[in-house]
Amino acid sequence: EDQVTQSPEALRLQEGESSSLNCSYTVSGLRGLFWYRQDPGKGPEFLFTLYSAGEEKEKERLKATLTKKESFLHITAPKPEDSATYLCAVQESGGGADGLTFGKGTHLIIQP
Amino acid sequence: ETGVTQSPTHLIKTRGQQVTLRCSSQSGHNTVSWYQQALGQGPQFIFQYYREEENGRGNFPPRFSGLQFPNYSSELNVNALELDDSALYLCASSFNRGLGTNEKLFFGSGTQLSVL
Numbered sequence: 001e002d003q004v005t006q007s008p009e010a011l012r013l014q015e016g017e018s019s020s021l022n023c024s025y026t027v028s029g030l031r032g033l034f035w036y037r038q039d040p041g042k043g044p045e046f047l048f049t050l051y052s053a054g055e056e057k058e059k060e061r062l063k064a065t066l067t068k069k070e071s072f073l074h075i076t077a078p079k080p081e082d083s084a085t086y087l088c089a090v091q092e093s094g095g096g097a098d099g100l101t102f103g104k105g106t107h108l109i110i111q112p
Numbered sequence: 113e114t115g116v117t118q119s120p121t122h123l124i125k126t127r128g129q130q131v132t133l134r135c136s137s138q139s140g141h142n143t144v145s146w147y148q149q150a151l152g153q154g155p156q157f158i159f160q161y162y163r164e165e166e167n168g169r170g171n172f173p174p175r176f177s178g179l180q181f182p183n184y185s186s187e188l189n190v191n192a193l194e195l196d197d198s199a200l201y202l203c204a205s206s207f208n209r210g211l212g213t214n215e216k217l218f219f220g221s222g223t224q225l226s227v228l
Binding site: 036087 | 116147153154157158202216217218222
């Protein structure tokens with residue numbers, strides 16, 4: 001069973017058309033939820049970390065929110081340069097240091 | 113401030129061979145982790161090193177092994193390569209204040225490994 005599920009798999013928007021990406025997760029305890037952006041041929045680039053339900057973070061046209069079961073990445077008035085794959089990842093709480101569990105990502109295309 | 117650099121960028125090997133991938137961490141970072149990303153998938157955690165010791169491992173067999181050096185550079189070694197090992201291998205560095213914490217990761221651009 002997937003711990004992190006992202007939807008939609010792909011999304012095509014017109015420039016300026018706002019939308020939201022979803023990340024649902026199932027973990028026994030959440031240490032942190034992370035959003036990354038990945039451009040073709042590059043490694044993921046950090047965007048946000050959220051730690052508790054109700055937390056929100058913003059950066060330019062992006063806003064991330066967190067509930068007990070899911071996170072949303074809201075994109076307001078996107079531009080073509082926002083086109084990328086957006087990855088969500090979780091880290092479970094517990095003893096020791098564990099890596100991040102990533103979803104498969106949402107491939108976002110912003111058309112001019 | 114230098115970023116995370118990986119070498120080589122591309123590599124072709126045949127089944128059964130061994131491969132070593134290298135990573136230079138971002139300056140000031142003490143933790144390095146490795147991820148495998150298959151085409152169309154999210155990265156999958158292989159293992160993490162903190163102060164030269166492995167302190168976390170994902171669901172990968174022992175033929176995947178690693179090292180972290182005193183200068184915090186790192187290697188990923190894969191023995192007895194299989195066709196399914198073809199993927200993008202990502203190195204990520206971070207600064208952790210203690211075991212169990214995980215600050216934001218800085219990823220390199222990866223090594224694309226093809227196993228024929």
